[in-house]
Amino acid sequence: xxxxxxxxxxxxSVLVTVISVPLGLYMARVFSGQRTFADPVLGPIERAIxxxxxxxxxxxxxxxxxxxxxxxxxxxxxxxLYGLERLQQFLPLNPQGFGAVAPDLAFNTAASFTTNxxxxxxxGESSMSYLTQMAGLAFHNFVxxxxxxxxxxxxxxxxxxxxxxxxxNFWVDxxxxxxxxxxxxxxxxxxxLVWQGVPQNxxxxxxxxxxxxGEQTIAQGPVASQEIIKELGTNGGGFFxxxxxxxxxxxxPLTNLLEMLAIFAIGAGLTHTFGKMAGDRRxxxxxxxxxxxxxxxxxxxxxxxxxxxxxxxxxxxxxxxxTAAQSGGNLEGKEVRFGIVDSALWATITTxxxxxxxxxxxxxxxxxxxxxxxxxxxxxxxxxxxxxSGLFGMLVMAVLAVFIAGLMVGRTPExxxxxxxxxxxxxxxxxxxxxxxxxxxxxxxxxxxRAGLAGISNPGPHGFTQILYAFTQAGANxxxxxxxxxxxxxxxxxxxxxxxxxxxxxxxxxxxxxAGSLAGKKAVPASAGTFPTNGPIFVVLLVGVIVIVAAxxxxxxxxxxxxxxxxxxxxxxxx
Amino acid sequence: MRTLMTAVKMTIVLTILTxxxxxxxxxxxxxxxxxxxxxxxxxxxxxxxxxxxxxGQKFVAAGYFHSRPSAAGDKGYDASASSGSNLGPxxxxxIEAVKARLKGVLEENPGITASQVPIDLVTASGSGLDPEIxxxxxxxxxxxxxxxxxxxxxxxxxxxEQSTRGRLLGILGExxxxxxxxxxxxxxAAPLSRQARK
Numbered sequence: 001x002x003x004x005x006x007x008x009x010x011x012x013s014v015l016v017t018v019i020s021v022p023l024g025l026y027m028a029r030v031f032s033g034q035r036t037f038a039d040p041v042l043g044p045i046e047r048a049i050x051x052x053x054x055x056x057x058x059x060x061x062x063x064x065x066x067x068x069x070x071x072x073x074x075x076x077x078x079x080x081l082y083g084l085e086r087l088q089q090f091l092p093l094n095p096q097g098f099g100a101v102a103p104d105l106a107f108n109t110a111a112s113f114t115t116n117x118x119x120x121x122x123x124g125e126s127s128m129s130y131l132t133q134m135a136g137l138a139f140h141n142f143v144x145x146x147x148x149x150x151x152x153x154x155x156x157x158x159x160x161x162x163x164x165x166x167x168x169n170f171w172v173d174x175x176x177x178x179x180x181x182x183x184x185x186x187x188x189x190x191x192x193l194v195w196q197g198v199p200q201n202x203x204x205x206x207x208x209x210x211x212x213x214g215e216q217t218i219a220q221g222p223v224a225s226q227e228i229i230k231e232l233g234t235n236g237g238g239f240f241x242x243x244x245x246x247x248x249x250x251x252x253p254l255t256n257l258l259e260m261l262a263i264f265a266i267g268a269g270l271t272h273t274f275g276k277m278a279g280d281r282r283x284x285x286x287x288x289x290x291x292x293x294x295x296x297x298x299x300x301x302x303x304x305x306x307x308x309x310x311x312x313x314x315x316x317x318x319x320x321x322x323t324a325a326q327s328g329g330n331l332e333g334k335e336v337r338f339g340i341v342d343s344a345l346w347a348t349i350t351t352x353x354x355x356x357x358x359x360x361x362x363x364x365x366x367x368x369x370x371x372x373x374x375x376x377x378x379x380x381x382x383x384x385x386x387x388x389s390g391l392f393g394m395l396v397m398a399v400l401a402v403f404i405a406g407l408m409v410g411r412t413p414e415x416x417x418x419x420x421x422x423x424x425x426x427x428x429x430x431x432x433x434x435x436x437x438x439x440x441x442x443x444x445x446x447x448x449x450r451a452g453l454a455g456i457s458n459p460g461p462h463g464f465t466q467i468l469y470a471f472t473q474a475g476a477n478x479x480x481x482x483x484x485x486x487x488x489x490x491x492x493x494x495x496x497x498x499x500x501x502x503x504x505x506x507x508x509x510x511x512x513x514x515a516g517s518l519a520g521k522k523a524v525p526a527s528a529g530t531f532p533t534n535g536p537i538f539v540v541l542l543v544g545v546i547v548i549v550a551a552x553x554x555x556x557x558x559x560x561x562x563x564x565x566x567x568x569x570x571x572x573x574x575x
Numbered sequence: 576m577r578t579l580m581t582a583v584k585m586t587i588v589l590t591i592l593t594x595x596x597x598x599x600x601x602x603x604x605x606x607x608x609x610x611x612x613x614x615x616x617x618x619x620x621x622x623x624x625x626x627x628x629x630x631g632q633k634f635v636a637a638g639y640f641h642s643r644p645s646a647a648g649d650k651g652y653d654a655s656a657s658s659g660s661n662l663g664p665x666x667x668x669x670i671e672a673v674k675a676r677l678k679g680v681l682e683e684n685p686g687i688t689a690s691q692v693p694i695d696l697v698t699a700s701g702s703g704l705d706p707e708i709x710x711x712x713x714x715x716x717x718x719x720x721x722x723x724x725x726x727x728x729x730x731x732x733x734x735x736e737q738s739t740r741g742r743l744l745g746i747l748g749e750x751x752x753x754x755x756x757x758x759x760x761x762x763x764a765a766p767l768s769r770q771a772r773k
Contacts (some may be wrong), residue, residue: 135594242657245701253748317689326709339749361659457661484661
């Protein structure tokens with residue numbers, strides 16, 4: 001059993017590494033405006049989009065203009081989704097006749113999908129029409145991911161350019177991310193998913209007469225086209241309530257592998273895009289290695305904890321050890337076809353990144369098994385990360401790491417030949433401080449208000465973890481949940497929506513400002529005193545900084561949730 | 576202001592491209608290439624839809640293999656309300672539920688002890704619609720099903736083995752038995768009398 005866990009994780013890791021290199025180099029070509037094999041088909045579409053929208057692709061933007069374009073585009077998309085949700089009962093492709101989504105839920109969902117979070121306080125199959133799913137939610141799956149990639153590319157340019165005033169054109173980066181990367185990969189992936197059994201239709205729900213003579217209503221819809229971009233864009237919003245645990249979203253171990261690869265692919269690839277554009281591929285590999293190391297640790301702990309199972313079950317005489325004919329372990333909230341390994345592996349992958357899709361219910365995980373996804377988000381989703389946001393989060397940590405190294409040797413820190421000075425450090429610290437503020441402050445508020453406490457569904461320390469998890473995922477734009485929390489209430493819909501908006505834009509703007517500031521600097525030649533940022537010592541330092549920052553920030557809160565619950569579970573205490 | 580106009584136009588153009596054209600193209604392609612899967616892998620019997628090979632169903636008769644516990648909808652296996660239980664590991668409600676399920680399994684399958692009951696048979700799945708049980712859970716039910724149907728245990732075990740799906744390439748996922756397909760195979764081998772259905 002242990003052997004199979006190693007093989008499955010190993011196969012996945014090798015495939016991610018193998019895919020990430022060509023994908024990353026391809027993305028570097030796409031965003032440097034170099035020729036690619038897809039140009040003859042996509043070039044005319046690209047030019048038509050620019051003509052229709054009045055974009056001048058040759059005109060570059062300063063960081064402030066770039067950020068303004070991104071903000072306005074997000075605002076327009078958010079309003080469009082809100083409108084679609086409120087008016088869906090008058091619009092076509094609504095065979096189940098769903099009514100308008102309530103205002104607080106519609107606002108929460110609009111904020112959620114615009115920010116690439118995809119937190120869902122609704123159940124897809126009982127509230128959203130097919131049109132809302134496609135043109136509202138799946139549209140955001142594409143463009144919020146594309147905006148994230150665009151921001152990452154702009155930030156790479158900031159690090160790489162010398163004495164420059166501009167960091168690219170947002171509209172061009174956005175369009176090219178959709179046309180050259182997300183759409184082609186989604187087309188292929190969706191076909192594979194349908195082949196494996198994911199539905200793709202506009203039919204009304206099917207009424208079946210079961211074998212024992214009962215009635216079963218089976219939800220349908222254009223699932224596959226949305227499923228693939230949900231993973232590829234690290235969005236995570238399920239077509240159905242059960243997300244990728246639903247056999248219609250993720251029917252086989254093969255779809256599970258494909259979807260896990262889709263979650264990591266672009267984030268992993270962007271490290272190589274960064275190395276290529278920086279002119280030193282080893283800089284990309286250094287970031288990749290730091291991410292891979294953290295991923296492996298998290299996956300190992302989660303699989304171990306879930307496989308060990310729940311001692312409360314053992315006390316009833318149940319045997320949770322794995323055999324050839326069953327997976328064993330803590331199977332509450334998990335599917336037979338995924339067992340422990342594929343479920344726990346997915347749980348780490350989905351929170352390493354900002355995806356948040358789930359193929360098992362995190363709320364039912366053992367305390368330590370559920371702790372790892374929480375930590376993954378608290379370290380800022382920089383393990384391959386959200387498409388785009390993961391890379392720039394990691395670059396901010398890299399700036400912090402060279403700063404600390406600089407303090408140790410008493411030299412002005414440098415990264416990629418750029419001096420890191422007061423202004424850069426202030427922006428990096430802003431990024432590091434906003435994050436816990438948008439998580440811990442509202443989580444604390446929820447714990448002392450009646451409306452906040454009313455959401456708890458699992459009593460005891462687990463209930464606190466439910467609330468902490470909800471605000472952590474909002475600030476980190478993840479979208480996964482301890483889903484027992486009754487979050488479709490005005491208190492949570494409004495506070496979490498604000499958390500998601502802050503977590504996205506209040507962090508992207510300092511990152512873009514950092515890029516703008518760095519772009520304007522001259523390069524300083526490397527000297528004997530320069531700390532090399534492309535080797536193993538830097539990787540270790542970087543991982544250390546990431547862990548220490550997260551631990552200092554979040555450990556006190558975490559101790560009250562998963563850690564207390566773990567100790568209680570060992571002693572057989574129930575709540 | 577110009578940027579705002581561009582933002583609005585981009586929203587419209589990209590909605591048409593990614594929100595309408597893309598899913599419609601996929602739907603058209605799949606209707607031609609994978610018509611069965613695109614429609615939800617539905618299973619017909621005597622001109623009537625009896626379910627989907629991917630969606631689990633509830634079985635209570637002794638002559639059918641039983642699916643896992645389900646938290647989808649009020650009665651379980653509601654395929655328009657997928658859901659896990661979301662009960663935490665130290666929640667009394669979870670422990671009581673598992674205890675009750677274990678008691679049920681032990682009563683329905685005499686001669687079995689708690690340590691022989693596979694964990695998937697007493698825990699609710701993530702979707703509430705898990706179409707599968709583990710091979711161990713199927714084998715545990717063979718004696719009961721064979722008795723209820725008047726079949727030899729060896730024959731029923733043969734049907735279980737035929738419907739067992741191994742790991743993909745011997746590596747990926749976990750082995751499982753599709754309960755609906757197994758029960759349909761049983762019905763073909765020895766139809767259940769109207770009496771025994773209850």
